[in-house]
Amino acid sequence: MTQNQALKEFQFQPDDFKLARHQDVSVVEQITPARPAWKDSVNLFLRNKGAVIGICCIVIITLFAIFAPMLSSWKYDDINTALQNIAPNAEHWFGTDTYGRDLWVRLWQGTRISLFVAVMAILIDVVIGVTYGMISGYFGGKVDSIMQRIQEVINSIPTLVVLTILLMVMQSNLFTIILALAFTEWIGMSRITRAQVLKTKEEEFVLASRTLGASSFFIIFKEILPNIYSQMIIMIMMSIPNAIFYEAYLSFVGLGLPIPEASLGTLINDGFNTLTITPYQMTIPVIVFSILMLSFNLVGDGLRDALDPTMKEM
């Protein structure tokens, strides 16, 4: 019989066929070994080569933007007519522009502005967008309807129109640009937040908190927020390149920063005018700008895959 053959494979021991316990089962509850979720996310993120390269580029560019202007002997607004349009050399690493300003310093000064805009975009997203979306989503009902209508009205005005109006009353400077950004940039964020809050607040664990008498404050910060923050981070990362691009675009079309200031947009604009004579004046800022945009996008993608694989289609 095959069964007997199968049994021959086993090495039996003398006490094998004794009951292991005497009718007394004291079962130890098993649970899956601990593995914090963030570790998984970090692993997933680090496995994504693009995202890692992106974050390295952002760090390097940021470091340059902070320290390069400080350490250089030139200043970004030093006009020296004797040194016009010098090609890159040992003294002026990236050359000089038509006014003889050192482009190495101007480039990093410009990057500073872009990064500053990025930080402001984050702040706007978080302060206005998240708060607005949370309140609208959590309280619902009439509050929600009114807040949504207001948002729709604001969203229907093109940012360029807002900016043009702002420029008529105010000076053209960084503050105005950020104000214009603040006016519309938060809407996407607040929409996502609202949708997430609407979904999460119907979950049973939120109901459980309500039956325990938790205040709205407690529910929002202890129950809902920890469950949606990953989506928030992803959205923020995605909105940064937008903001940077928007500033550069405005500067490029001449609505941006006033003359001696530098941003990547103004640098590209200046370089564009003399592209055929001094191509380095435009190509270098374009390369840095592209790397910056690409890096933020890659990091955003990486974060999305790591934190919330279900959002892949977005």
Place this chain on the structure above:
Amino acid sequence: MNEQPILEVKNLKQYFKVSRRFTVKAVDGISFKIMPGQTYGLVGESGSGKSTTGRSIIRLYKPTEGEIIFNGKNISGNMSKDELKLLRTKMQMIFQDPMACLNPRRKVMDIIAEGLDIHHEYENEQDREKKVYEMLELVGLSKEHAHRYPHQFSGGQRQRIGIARAFIMHPQLIIADEAISALDVSIQAQVVNLMKKIQKKTNTAYLFIAHDLSMVKYISDHIGVLHLGHLVETGTTEEIFNNPIHPYTKSLLSAIPEPNPRVEKHRKSQTYDYESSGINYLEGTKHLVDGTHYVLATDEEFAQWTR
């Protein structure tokens, strides 16, 4: 019996306005009461309003009409601060979905201690910890589990964590909203046994909401059968099981599968279709069968069914 009921529901109505013209009458005038330390099983199919009833009682919704008297206080209208606190501590809920009822981002310790945190019912950190450990032990988990996250537990274990969260407030009434329906049969039995064990110890009353009668039988003292927002039949467990009157109750009872192949293979379940049955719940009144056994029927229907 001159004991005060812990919960008395009188003519509870819960309507939801869907649009200007259309209102859903989820619960349409039901009454029942629960004595301390007893279990009332509320049974009905999906859409019968059983979960709505539970949620109205614990005031996740504001009842449209009717009275809910908990511990001698009417909690159906606007509540004073004290009444609200009484409700939020002495009445607790156990939820259906073991996956969704625990916050995935919080540790078991914080989940169970949530009620303590909200109502500041502990002296210091050790006291809080001690209370959580006691609860874990009560539901058959161990201290080490307190510092884990919900996703590390199986469905049955999570449901026990939900039970611990409810019992840490020493409630007088627990509303168990389909607390076992999402679990495997063998785990269902574990949870039901656990709930019965704790009830013996703490004398807590249960409102046990379920969609099938088989487990309800093991845990309930009284049973109410809910259909389309109406309580069609109510009575003690024996009365309902031994002498079902309403055709809907009969069809529910006949639908319980029996783990006996020779019997089960030849059994045909009874059908009940409200629309074609000619029964109108709005015309029916409460008829006493005997003892505490009531059925919703018109006089003619009642005469016909009890014949």
Place this chain on the structure above:
Amino acid sequence: MEKQRERILKIRDLNISFKTSGGTVKAVRGVNLDLYKGETIAIVGESGSGKSVTTKAIMGLLANNGQIDSGMIEYHWNDEYTNEPKTVDICQLSEKELQSEIRGRKIAMVFQDPMTSLNPTMTIGKQIMEPMIYHYKRTKKEAYEKALELLELVGITDAEKRMKNYPHQLSGGMRQRIVIAIALSCDPYVLICDEPTTALDVTIQAKILELIQDIQKKKELSVIYITHDLGVVAKVADYVNVMYAGKIVETGTIDEIFYDPRHPYTWGLLSSMPDLDTSDDELYTIPGTPPNLAQDIQGDAFAPRNEFALNIDLREDPPMFDVPGSKSHQVASWLMHPNAPKVEMPETLRKRLELMKKKGGVKDE
């Protein structure tokens, strides 16, 4: 005695594992299964026992991180035109072959939740007709007529009107009927029902089961039920496979499993089923929780929860033992070894089974 049973599916030593961040999960560990024409088998087990994974493998529907490590799933059929017997190993087929040959056409599946298995943006009619047009290249008109026929078969009145409805306009029981109609649209030989009634109201559950049984008789289908509900099993199955931690621990005819169970896990399952005849105060439960399959299992996976565990259970995984005097009944438990001590099933269960036998009219041999 009976006519030659025609084997349709033959699964041998199937091993399936999933790669997750927490390690490799061995979801199915050496499953053997046979399905014959016109017969019904049930796979019973708790969630995580591997019952759904097994059937998904039959359909070639494993998730991306899952893979078949070893074993075979042979599918036997007679060619439509030449009528000669043919065999394929589903594990070896490519995705394209699976899609055009197996899924829907030879093996169809009915899922637990009718709402999520129907497309909410398509009319019922279109959803029933689509697979026929795809698989059999039927014209629209032929498909339409067949769809009407199918709707009548699954007990839907005014079929023509219903064809124009969208899923959300129907009740849960109705939707499950539609799902069954879709599954039947390509005349499959095997129907896999994955917890077909768990999402439905109790009063409708029995109706759906009866419907499936009816259709099975009419069309000579072979059906595989996956369920954790022994009541469902009792109603529909001819053969039962009890699965625990990715292994089949007991297999046999329905009578053998229900009236003469041998594995302690089957005892536990039967005992924990609520029963309307007895009025015990406490239900029997199997202590503890199922093992974590991401970790290596030493010996019998059920041993930690088994009050009758032997010393060898902690060391060696038991092979399948034949139950003496039966061709179909096999048990994976060391208790079946001739040297094992005689262990009786729990007293309460024995009494209950006796009562069941009396009620069912089974005579002791």
